[in-house]
Amino acid sequence: MNTPLIGLISNPHSRRNRSQLAAVQRIVANHPAIHHAVTAGMEQIPAALRDFAAKGVNVLAINGGDGTTAHVFTELFEHRPFNAPPSIIILPGGTTNMNAGDAGMTGSLVKAVQRMAQWASGDSSRQAQRLKRPVLRVQAGNVASPAYGMFFGAGIIIRGIEYCHSNVHRLGIRNEIGPGIALLRSLWGMLRKEPRFAAPTPMRIGRDAHPDSTTKDVILLLVSSLDRLFLGMRPWWGQEDAPLHCTWLEKPAPRVLRLFPSLLRGRPGAFATPERGYCSHNAQEIRLWMDAGYTLDGEIHEARAADGPLTISSAGVLEFIRIR
Numbered sequence: 001m002n003t004p005l006i007g008l009i010s011n012p013h014s015r016r017n018r019s020q021l022a023a024v025q026r027i028v029a030n031h032p033a034i035h036h037a038v039t040a041g042m043e044q045i046p047a048a049l050r051d052f053a054a055k056g057v058n059v060l061a062i063n064g065g066d067g068t069t070a071h072v073f074t075e076l077f078e079h080r081p082f083n084a085p086p087s088i089i090i091l092p093g094g095t096t097n098m099n100a101g102d103a104g105m106t107g108s109l110v111k112a113v114q115r116m117a118q119w120a121s122g123d124s125s126r127q128a129q130r131l132k133r134p135v136l137r138v139q140a141g142n143v144a145s146p147a148y149g150m151f152f153g154a155g156i157i158i159r160g161i162e163y164c165h166s167n168v169h170r171l172g173i174r175n176e177i178g179p180g181i182a183l184l185r186s187l188w189g190m191l192r193k194e195p196r197f198a199a200p201t202p203m204r205i206g207r208d209a210h211p212d213s214t215t216k217d218v219i220l221l222l223v224s225s226l227d228r229l230f231l232g233m234r235p236w237w238g239q240e241d242a243p244l245h246c247t248w249l250e251k252p253a254p255r256v257l258r259l260f261p262s263l264l265r266g267r268p269g270a271f272a273t274p275e276r277g278y279c280s281h282n283a284q285e286i287r288l289w290m291d292a293g294y295t296l297d298g299e300i301h302e303a304r305a306a307d308g309p310l311t312i313s314s315a316g317v318l319e320f321i322r323i324r
Contacts, residue, residue, distance in 0.1 A: 004059045004120050006034045007052030011064030015095040016109045023110045033120040042071045049081040060086040065094020070149035070297035073135050077148050077315045087319045099150050102226040103133050103320040115323045129322045134225040134243040137315035138296055141307025149297035152223040155201045158293045160186040180231045203290035207283040221248040223312050233264040238281040243314045246281050253277035286312040
């Protein structure tokens, strides 16, 4: 790559920026290789990206949470303000920072911005690791505009997110520990048959050339282009050569609590078969028919089967930069 010219978007409402944005601004102030835009609302992102493109930016840094990243990706792929896609730096400016944990920069936000600024200045002690990741395109039936992100979930994960927002974050538990606690609480509630957690999500699942006319009682469904989720989880064991990882558990899924640690490592063992409700595939496209909530990079949406299938596909591959 030529000398980096960085466009930095900061969401002032994201968790770490509420207390650290001033420090970020001091680091990048008057930096010749960094243009900084503080976007007070998501509606300001399009203009910021067009301005960066006009300035010749070739690296786009996102300082916010996973939701901010998703909004930026949607603008990049839907309206294509750049002639050629910029490389992406994801900074740990949010609450969970799952995207940053796999394809971006981790640890302290201020230190990550310092490393980025040193790299942009040509500091040879800063090494840039370059990663390729597909981005999900999610089309909810035939009525909504597509949205983009890196992690999709349905089933008990929705209850887990709601529990995390109402019970975990208010205790001051942040980063990847919060979703881990929420996931364990959801599983425990499911095993205890608590109504909030135990009810499965009825859905039909199609993937690539494999349609399915049967409705499944799905406990948990995950689709991602990330290799690693929060707390190092890699719950994928599909063998197909395709960009999207998709894993779901459907009833009866016996021994789920006992098997869960191995499932999260992508090593399900001989017992966890599709016949027992343990399924994992890689796919080019996944189609879901359901009347239920789903999450895309932490934000919750609703799907209606009457509107047509919710289709998840690859929008394309971006290059991500992690600076050490």
